[in-house]
Amino acid sequence: MTFADDPSKETEVIVGRQGLSRSLTLASIVDAPKSLGDSQSSPIEVAASQSLASLDTVVEGQGVDGDAEEGTMSGTMVETDPLLIPPTESDFHVLRLDLKLNHSSHFTSSRSAPSCTTAASADSTSPSGQSTTTTSPASLVSHLEKSSIASLLGSRISAASAHLTNLEQRVKSPLSKVLVTGDLNAGKSTVVNRLLGREIVPVDQQPCTAAFCEVKDAKENAGVEEVHVCKEGKTYDVKDEETYTRHTLEELDTLATEGTDATMIKVYINDGAAPSNGSSQDSDSQNSQSRSHSLLSNPVTSLALIDAPGLNRDSLKTTALFASHTEIDVILFVVSAENHFTLSAKEFLWTAGREKRYVFVVVNKFGGIRDKERCRGVVGGQVKGLSPGTWEGRGMLVHFVEAGTKGMVNVKGKGGKGEEWDADEAFESMEAKLRKFVLEKRVTSKLLPAKTYLEGLLGDVELLLEANRIEAEGEQSRVLSLLKGSGNDGAVGKEAEVKKMQEDEGGMEDELEDVEECGVRRVEGRVGDVLEQALEMVEQGKLPGRLAIGNTATKAITPNAHANSNALTLSLPEYPGVWSVLQYARDVRRVMLEALDQAVRDVEDEARGVVEEGVDRVGQVGKKVLPEEVERERRRRVFRKEAMFAREKTTAVKKHHKAVHGGGSKAVYRYGAGNGVVGGLGLSLASREELLEVGLEDLFDYREWFGGCFAHHSSHKNKSQKNGKVAEEEDAAAMTALSILGVSLGTLPLVSSHLGSLSLSGLGVSLGAGGLGLGGLMGIRSLFEASVKVVDMIRDEEVRKWIAPVVGAVVLGSVGWVVVELPRSVPRSVGRRVGREVRRDAGAAGYLARVGSGSAKGKGGEVIVKEKDDEGEDVWIKAHTYRITRETRKVLRLAAWDVREKWRGVYDERVKEVRGMEEVVKKCEKAVGRMAVILGRCGEVRQGIVGVGEMAEVGAEEVE
Numbered sequence: 001m002t003f004a005d006d007p008s009k010e011t012e013v014i015v016g017r018q019g020l021s022r023s024l025t026l027a028s029i030v031d032a033p034k035s036l037g038d039s040q041s042s043p044i045e046v047a048a049s050q051s052l053a054s055l056d057t058v059v060e061g062q063g064v065d066g067d068a069e070e071g072t073m074s075g076t077m078v079e080t081d082p083l084l085i086p087p088t089e090s091d092f093h094v095l096r097l098d099l100k101l102n103h104s105s106h107f108t109s110s111r112s113a114p115s116c117t118t119a120a121s122a123d124s125t126s127p128s129g130q131s132t133t134t135t136s137p138a139s140l141v142s143h144l145e146k147s148s149i150a151s152l153l154g155s156r157i158s159a160a161s162a163h164l165t166n167l168e169q170r171v172k173s174p175l176s177k178v179l180v181t182g183d184l185n186a187g188k189s190t191v192v193n194r195l196l197g198r199e200i201v202p203v204d205q206q207p208c209t210a211a212f213c214e215v216k217d218a219k220e221n222a223g224v225e226e227v228h229v230c231k232e233g234k235t236y237d238v239k240d241e242e243t244y245t246r247h248t249l250e251e252l253d254t255l256a257t258e259g260t261d262a263t264m265i266k267v268y269i270n271d272g273a274a275p276s277n278g279s280s281q282d283s284d285s286q287n288s289q290s291r292s293h294s295l296l297s298n299p300v301t302s303l304a305l306i307d308a309p310g311l312n313r314d315s316l317k318t319t320a321l322f323a324s325h326t327e328i329d330v331i332l333f334v335v336s337a338e339n340h341f342t343l344s345a346k347e348f349l350w351t352a353g354r355e356k357r358y359v360f361v362v363v364n365k366f367g368g369i370r371d372k373e374r375c376r377g378v379v380g381g382q383v384k385g386l387s388p389g390t391w392e393g394r395g396m397l398v399h400f401v402e403a404g405t406k407g408m409v410n411v412k413g414k415g416g417k418g419e420e421w422d423a424d425e426a427f428e429s430m431e432a433k434l435r436k437f438v439l440e441k442r443v444t445s446k447l448l449p450a451k452t453y454l455e456g457l458l459g460d461v462e463l464l465l466e467a468n469r470i471e472a473e474g475e476q477s478r479v480l481s482l483l484k485g486s487g488n489d490g491a492v493g494k495e496a497e498v499k500k501m502q503e504d505e506g507g508m509e510d511e512l513e514d515v516e517e518c519g520v521r522r523v524e525g526r527v528g529d530v531l532e533q534a535l536e537m538v539e540q541g542k543l544p545g546r547l548a549i550g551n552t553a554t555k556a557i558t559p560n561a562h563a564n565s566n567a568l569t570l571s572l573p574e575y576p577g578v579w580s581v582l583q584y585a586r587d588v589r590r591v592m593l594e595a596l597d598q599a600v601r602d603v604e605d606e607a608r609g610v611v612e613e614g615v616d617r618v619g620q621v622g623k624k625v626l627p628e629e630v631e632r633e634r635r636r637r638v639f640r641k642e643a644m645f646a647r648e649k650t651t652a653v654k655k656h657h658k659a660v661h662g663g664g665s666k667a668v669y670r671y672g673a674g675n676g677v678v679g680g681l682g683l684s685l686a687s688r689e690e691l692l693e694v695g696l697e698d699l700f701d702y703r704e705w706f707g708g709c710f711a712h713h714s715s716h717k718n719k720s721q722k723n724g725k726v727a728e729e730e731d732a733a734a735m736t737a738l739s740i741l742g743v744s745l746g747t748l749p750l751v752s753s754h755l756g757s758l759s760l761s762g763l764g765v766s767l768g769a770g771g772l773g774l775g776g777l778m779g780i781r782s783l784f785e786a787s788v789k790v791v792d793m794i795r796d797e798e799v800r801k802w803i804a805p806v807v808g809a810v811v812l813g814s815v816g817w818v819v820v821e822l823p824r825s826v827p828r829s830v831g832r833r834v835g836r837e838v839r840r841d842a843g844a845a846g847y848l849a850r851v852g853s854g855s856a857k858g859k860g861g862e863v864i865v866k867e868k869d870d871e872g873e874d875v876w877i878k879a880h881t882y883r884i885t886r887e888t889r890k891v892l893r894l895a896a897w898d899v900r901e902k903w904r905g906v907y908d909e910r911v912k913e914v915r916g917m918e919e920v921v922k923k924c925e926k927a928v929g930r931m932a933v934i935l936g937r938c939g940e941v942r943q944g945i946v947g948v949g950e951m952a953e954v955g956a957e958e959v960e
């Protein structure tokens with residue numbers, strides 16, 4: 001189907017129906033005169049021509065006499081001719097839709113209408129056997145595209161409304177217009193002139209009238225006889241000279257013959273009075289004087305005669321003009337008795353007959369016909385088929401005349417003998433009937449078309465209302481079943497779906513929150529425990545075992561990228577002997593730091609496992625609350641745990657995102673065994689040079705030796721004092737102890753000078769120097785005091801006797817003990833120092849300060865940083881706990897956010913859908929109500945026009 005956009009365009013719909021093909025032109029309203037400009041044949045012409053051709057054959061084949069035969073003829077025509085099936089009540093009459101339903105090759109079909117199969121052509125012999133759908137409102141609605149129909153109908157309705165206004169004006173107007181039309185050269189102009197009693201419009205043997213000449217009473221032009229040629233594109237107004245050009249009557253011949261097809265000429269003449277000038281004065285004066293009164297003007301009404309160009313020459317334009325002139329009351333159709341009806345004449349008459357109902361038919365040039373009866377029969381049969389109304393009133397409406405001849409006509413009759421035929425009588429009779437029909441039946445001629453039109457329109461409106469009611473009710477029940485759920489198939493309604501989603505929301509929120517909290521708590525606890533254990537092991541001079549950190553599950557989830565570092569088994573280096581003790585201490589230190597780094601990685605792995613479980617649980621929630629297709633889409637985003645704890649700070653955020661949302665490209669993660677950057681925490685421990693530096697304390701742990709003298713360092717959990725204070729005291733104690741050691745050893749040179757123990761003195765010097773060095777400034781005073789005491793002791797003779805061997809033994813013992821103890825004490829000393837340094841690591845403290853002040857928005861971060869005020873202690877554990885927990889929370893939260901967002905999207909969409917449906921239901925209810933109201937109004941209007949026919953008759957009698 002294609003729809004012509006231009007409402008003035010006529011398009012024929014050919015549909016197959018009950019074994020007949022028929023052409024539906026649903027009404028005859030043409031609302032735009034612009035179709036005058038059309039020159040191409042419309043489908044209606046094609047269809048009509050074909051149909052008329054077949055009709056022609058039928059009519060021609062009938063005899064000229066006998067009503068019985070005519071009855072058969074009529075029956076045959078109705079049965080076979082597509083054009084003559086009267087419209088049924090459920091067809092559109094007025095609101096014609098320009099639908100083209102696959103009619104031969106002229107039509108395009110972009111949409112198939114299953115039960116609206118159309119006949120291949122208008123040929124009556126082609127069986128279609130399909131039923132049309134335009135007869136039922138329901139099928140009309142179901143097979144045509146609604147929005148297109150709506151817009152088409154919209155324009156049709158406005159056009160119909162405008163037409164109604166025209167009709168109203170026409171009924172009220174005293175002016176009646178008679179359009180004189182017919183075949184080319186049929187003698188239209190001759191008839192017009194004879195009616196006027198003057199030679200006004202040009203007559204020629206060749207086709208001559210090329211313009212429309214409207215002959216009017218000169219009274220309308222201030223009594224002046226002249227010709228106005230309407231300007232194109234302007235609406236003619238006799239008072240506005242801008243709209244026409246003035247000419248004399250003499251110029252009319254040229255104007256009418258040379259005018260273009262669309263030219264409209266207004267001819268003003270003084271009818272009924274002796275013409276003031278002109279060559280025809282003499283010949284016509286007698287005729288004019290014999291007329292009882294003017295045809296153009298009389299007390300009841302004024303008349304205008306429009307002489308149109310021949311149909312053959314310009315049938316389309318004449319048709320258009322006729323149709324566009326709603327004020328045309330009567331069609332005077334001139335047909336030549338010699339030619340009968342041509343195809344275009346038939347088409348025109350058929351179209352015209354539908355609204356005008358009556359056509360005044362003048363069969364001209366009848367005088368010269370030899371077999372007049374046969375001619376009457378053939379022409380009569382044609383009229384009957386084309387305009388049944390006219391046929392019914394044939395006594396009044398169908399006339400056989402010889403307009404071009406006056407007086408008696410003598411022709412040879414059938415038998416060959418001359419027959420006399422009175423042309424004047426025939427014409428006068430016709431003229432009298434025309435006057436009667438136009439003037440006296442004016443009421444009928446005006447009101448009946450209006451009634452016919454109104455009835456058609458009402459029918460259309462009712463059809464539309466019914467169609468719309470069906471549509472609205474259907475839509476309403478369809479939407480309601482979607483909204484409430486239909487009982488039959490057990491489908492859940494949209495309302496119920498929304499309700500269920502609302503109920504699900506609480507549970508979903510709780511579960512998602514639980515996943516996040518559980519995951520975070522688990523990781524938080526594990527990180528604290530594992531790193532604390534690792535540190536304690538190191539502090540005891542041992543390496544933390546892998547098994548102590550990671551369980552088997554942790555191993556199983558260890559990512560491949562991490563496999564190498566995991567395979568790394570750390571062990572303490574072999575003791576290389578006393579001379580490489582410093583290197584040994586350094587190696588032990590490195591291994592211990594690496595072990596701590598390893599512990600961090602292990603616990604990260606464990607966190608990954610926890611997060612993976614959490615993401616799985618979130619997925620379960622998603623599966624429960626999201627519709628299948630959304631969940632499928634969601635599941636396409638894969639969690640990649642290896643993207644967690646990315647070592648590069650700058651890309652860390654990006655990788656978090658990737659961890660949850662997947663992502664095509666492979667990210668490169670730096671999990672190197674000790675030189676990576678721990679997310680925001682700087683370099684890993686083993687790669688930090690300052691932590692690898694070895695001091696004397698790594699060799700000799702004075703805390704162990706002087707364990708009884710000082711408060712031994714213990715785990716941070718046992719401390720009651722402020723961290724800073726403890727550290728201060730420890731430092732002071734360490735200094736004192738070192739000074740004493742330094743002094744005691746430093747005095748050895750004095751002793752050795754007596755005892756000659758040179759080797760010891762060497763050691764003594766070096767230890768003394770070490771003592772001084774370690775003791776620093778604070779030790780100088782105690783060193784001096786101790787020296788004085790020793791010198792005092794040596795002055796005593798008794799003491800001098802035993803002091804030398806005792807000191808020697810002590811020094812030797814000490815040195816021996818130190819050398820023997822070194823392999824065992826170094827790891828312990830190193831471990832203890834490493835533990836102390838790591839626990840109070842400045843890098844970790846800085847990191848905590850940064851995240852604590854700047855970005856500690858996450859719950860976990862805040863708790864860890866702010867809950868303890870001993871910030872200097874165990875910052876390393878805290879920092880890692882914070883970092884790993886935060887990452888865990890972030891990923892879990894992202895996963896939960898994803899599900900929540902999806903849920904929200906689906907929910908919003910559903911709610912919107914439900915609202916929309918509720919709107920539709922309301923709209924439908926309103927529409928059904930409106931339909932009922934308008935249907936009621938239609939009934940009222942119908943009641944109002946029922947009596948129009950009788951009234952018209954009454955009106956006519958009044959006039960008479």
Ligand SMILES: Nc1nc2c(ncn2[C@@H]2O[C@H](COP(=O)(O)OP(=O)(O)OP(=O)(O)O)[C@@H](O)[C@H]2O)c(=O)[nH]1
Nearest residue numbers: 185186187188189190204205207208209310403404
């Ligand atoms: N024999 C005869 N000739 C007629 C009669 N009426 C008209 N004619 C002639 O037919 C020819 C055409 O007449 P017109 O009146 O111009 O016909 P028309 O239908 O107006 O022609 P167009 O406007 O050109 O279509 C002229 O030569 C007329 O003289 C008639 O009754 N009998």
